[in-house]
Amino acid sequence: MRSRSGLSRTSALLALTILVWSVSRTTFGAEPTTTPTAIEGRLQALVGKLKKRLEITPAIVVTIVPSNALMMSVEAPTEPAKPFLLSVDASFLNTLNDEEIEAAIAHELGHVWIFTHHPYLQTEELANQIAMRAVSRSSLERVYAKVWERGGTKGDLARFLGPPPTAQPAAAGLASDTTR
Numbered sequence: 001m002r003s004r005s006g007l008s009r010t011s012a013l014l015a016l017t018i019l020v021w022s023v024s025r026t027t028f029g030a031e032p033t034t035t036p037t038a039i040e041g042r043l044q045a046l047v048g049k050l051k052k053r054l055e056i057t058p059a060i061v062v063t064i065v066p067s068n069a070l071m072m073s074v075e076a077p078t079e080p081a082k083p084f085l086l087s088v089d090a091s092f093l094n095t096l097n098d099e100e101i102e103a104a105i106a107h108e109l110g111h112v113w114i115f116t117h118h119p120y121l122q123t124e125e126l127a128n129q130i131a132m133r134a135v136s137r138s139s140l141e142r143v144y145a146k147v148w149e150r151g152g153t154k155g156d157l158a159r160f161l162g163p164p165p166t167a168q169p170a171a172a173g174l175a176s177d178t179t180r
Contacts, residue, residue, distance in 0.1 A: 040063060043088065043101070044062045046101070051109065054130060056116070057116075058077075058083065058112060058116055059083035060109070060112060061084070062088065063085065065090065066089075067089060071089045072104050072107075073086070073087050074109075096143065099136075100143050102135055102139065106131035106132075107127050107131045109130070111127045114130070144157060
């Protein structure tokens, strides 16, 4: 059986296994793992950790796919009993370090949070605001840089992450007063 791209299922599986093996050598700080299932298990554990930090309860299943035009995306369930599906492009995953993987997944979990807290509007900025409860803004900035580089585009970080944080003014009355 051939897929739309003309690759046989076996060829596609072999290509995915090679890509995942490559990913496993560069992420998670561990020994190389040769199966997509092992990498998905590591990502699933990371999702579990982030779900707790972000107080998200619905089930989410991670899958690594040979190609995802969005690089990483989450799909709402079609039936109430089904889980959300988080799909990760294998070659994009290979470009991210551990902190960036965590940030990208936190962003996708931000979308899950929005899906489950109606009537919020799905926006990238809100998904990132939720993500920044668990990860740093700078890690999300690096992920966006890689997304835009891969897509050959450039976006506006303020539009996606909100305005950059400003320095906090010194609190009034906290300076020592030696005249008393």
